[in-house]
Amino acid sequence: MRIKDKKRFIVACGGLAIILILSISVLTLGFWNRNETQSELTNQKNSQASTAQTTNTKTEADPATSTQTVETQQPVQTETKNTAVVNGTGTDSITTLVNKNHSITASYIPSDLVTVDLPSTRDTQLRSVAADGLTKLFKAAEESGLELYCCSGYRSYETQSELYAWNVDTYGVDGAELVSARPGMSEHQLGLAMDVTSASVGFDLLESFGATPEGQFIKDNAHKYGFIIRYPQGKTDITGYAYEPWHLRYLGVDVATAIYNSGKTMEEYYGTN
Ligand SMILES: [Zn+2]
Known part of the structure; x- marks a missing residue:
């Protein structure tokens, strides 16, 4: 191989290496993002569940509250x-x-x-x-x-x-x-x-x-x-x-x-x- 060809080979190899590194980086980032989105979704779900729980708690508390309201506010009756x-x-x-x-x-x-x-x-x-x-x-x-x-x-x-x-x-x-x-x-x-x-x-x-x-x-x-x-x-x-x-x-x-x-x-x- 001539020196000129050797240089071209090295440049080509370097280019391939850079492309490879970039590809790996993109894939890795994609994976990370996916994980993050999933994690966010999970968080959202959890948070929704906890909101639902809060709502449930509120609903459970409501009858007592409304009973109290009726008891204390005779005019409603x-x-x-x-x-x-x-x-x-x-x-x-x-x-x-x-x-x-x-x-x-x-x-x-x-x-x-x-x-x-x-x-x-x-x-x-x-x-x-x-x-x-x-x-x-x-x-x-x-x-x-x-x-x-x-x-x-x-x-x-x-x-x-x-x-x-x-x-x-x-x-x-x-x-x-x-x-x-x-x-x-x-x-x-x-x-x-x-x-x-x-x-x-x-x-x-x-x-x-x-x-x-x-x-x-x-x-x-x-x-x-x-x-x-x-x-x-x-x-x-x-x-x-x-x-x-x-x-x-x-x-x-x-x-x-x-x-x-x-x-x-x-x-x-x-x-x-
Ligand atoms: Zn009379």
Whole structure:
């Protein structure tokens, strides 16, 4: 081999060596990158798994949190119950709230009124479901040796207007507001309220009725037959009415019992005013 050829051979060999080294480098880098990507993927997977775990943990914790929320935020519960309360228009729901803030229309007349077939100071009506409950309450009282009398059940919008006007004439507006509802704001128009009395108070509607055996009996037992004492003692600032131990409101056994057990007024129970 000539010197010139020898030089060319060396250059060629050097070139091949460089190409070989470069190829190995590229392959090695490729392998590394692949490993790194895989490792990243694995990491990602792990991280996703741990996120999922976190999510699971959160989900598991959520029921407890939501239970706590329900427990601490009674209004959430009462909101649900509130759906049964219809305001502003006449309604046949037995849990309709009627008070100084929630009125019913002048034209509302319950379709299922019946004349109450019980001892009464006058003929009076109730919705049939309330009349059935009252019959059971009176029977239970009788079994305890007590005689209750109906005094005033359903009142039409017109009757309520006259009654309110009479109370305003007699007691002035402020006095009338405490003892009498404006027309459209009386539960008596729902056919679900009954004023009861007894011989011990001369068949009148007096605060002292609350202390009589009859008054005590309905206070302790009315809920079992679907009624509550709607305007309890010491709750005037909430109900807007003076204590009326004689005024029974029918709500059905479940709601009446729940309200009785809670010691709340209907407004407090539904979280409204
Ligand atoms: Zn009444």
